[in-house]
Amino acid sequence: MTTNRHQALGLSDEEAVDMYRTMLLARKIDERMWLLNRSGKIPFVVSCQGQEAAQVGAAYALNRDTDYVLPYYRDMGVVLAFGMTAKDLMMSGFAKAADPNSGGRQMPGHFGQKKNRIVTGSSPVTTQVPHAVGIALAGRMDKKDIAAFVTFGEGSSNQGDFHEGANFAAVHKLPVIFMCENNKYAISVPYDKQVACENISDRAAGYGMPGVTVDGNDLLEVYKAVKEARERASKGEGPTLVETISYRLTPHSSDDDDSSYREREEVEEAKKHDPLLIYKAYLQEAGLLSEEEEKTMLDEIMAIVNEATDEAEKAPYASPESTLDHVYAK
Numbered sequence: 074m075t076t077n078r079h080q081a082l083g084l085s086d087e088e089a090v091d092m093y094r095t096m097l098l099a100r101k102i103d104e105r106m107w108l109l110n111r112s113g114k115i116p117f118v119v120s121c122q123g124q125e126a127a128q129v130g131a132a133y134a135l136n137r138d139t140d141y142v143l144p145y146y147r148d149m150g151v152v153l154a155f156g157m158t159a160k161d162l163m164m165s166g167f168a169k170a171a172d173p174n175s176g177g178r179q180m181p182g183h184f185g186q187k188k189n190r191i192v193t194g195s196s197p198v199t200t201q202v203p204h205a206v207g208i209a210l211a212g213r214m215d216k217k218d219i220a221a222f223v224t225f226g227e228g229s230s231n232q233g234d235f236h237e238g239a240n241f242a243a244v245h246k247l248p249v250i251f252m253c254e255n256n257k258y259a260i261s262v263p264y265d266k267q268v269a270c271e272n273i274s275d276r277a278a279g280y281g282m283p284g285v286t287v288d289g290n291d292l293l294e295v296y297k298a299v300k301e302a303r304e305r306a307s308k309g310e311g312p313t314l315v316e317t318i319s320y321r322l323t324p325h326s327s328d329d330d331d332s333s334y335r336e337r338e339e340v341e342e343a344k345k346h347d348p349l350l351i352y353k354a355y356l357q358e359a360g361l362l363s364e365e366e367e368k369t370m371l372d373e374i375m376a377i378v379n380e381a382t383d384e385a386e387k388a389p390y391a392s393p394e395s396t397l398d399h400v401y402a403k
Contacts, residue, residue: 090356202251
């Protein structure tokens with residue numbers, strides 16, 4: 074394993090370690106949410122486990138001060154990198170009034186936070202793709218150097234919204250980065266029952282944009298691909314389709330029984346390629362993360378998760394009278 078890959082990509086040692094911290098925070102929030110769900114305290118979990126490297130690697134390759142992200146429901150790593158906090162996410166999990174996404178009115182995973190340019194997603198999948206294209210067009214009209222980064226699963230790439238968004242962005246050479254997080258299953262449907270081509274990125278040629286498939290378990294490979302896509306966008310060269318290949322380590326959601334469509338052996342084999350283990354090994358080999366330093370980091374993260382959980386559990390729900398807020402004109 075080459076131990077200076079991050080430096081070759083323009084990342085400092087501190088940034089390289091911070092990316093691991095963000096991945097680990099996403100994993101520990103997610104694990105806590107499963108425990109809360111199974112104990113009857115929060116209603117629903119849709120998990121990021123197994124996709125953190127793709128999410129964090131991509132987010133760090135963007136301009137996190139100006140770019141817009143339109144995440145799909147698993148993208149906890151993306152929204153944490155863009156400024157959401159453990160507390161924000163726990164408020165959402167518990168559906169409390171302080172939930173920044175929707176004031177407790179939406180299921181978890183419907184991320185949205187105006188101050189951090191995280192654009193609200195909806196329950197019908199892939200609707201965020203044409204929205205990202207519209208934001209990129211608005212940026213072009215305002216003569217701003219911004220990119221719109223939008224993610225979706227491989228199942229979502231079969232929706233009409235993807236086709237219309239990709240086609241429009243390519244025709245007008247808009248600064249959009251389309252990232253398909255291919256985790257092998259659209260709920261219970263395996264990849265070979267969804268798509269006839271070898272890679273989702275093969276579709277890019279049909280729209281007249283570059284397409285690339287990368288190892289979604291390799292954070293630095295994803296960072297490189299998205300950084301290059303961001304540079305193309307900045308130069309006015311138009312959109313890019315990036316496909317990251319990873320594996321969903323959990324059921325589709327807390328309401329799903331994945332044993333009905335995949336073998337335990339398959340899941341256990343995938344866990345050997347856990348992106349956190351892979352990136353941790355890289356940092357250790359590069360001399361950037363000792364076992365002691367990782368333990369300190371984990372202790373700090375668990376303190377953050379514990380505090381966020383306690384605050385969210387005690388926080389008030391929205392008042393019944395607020396049900397009609399932002400629904401009717403006053």
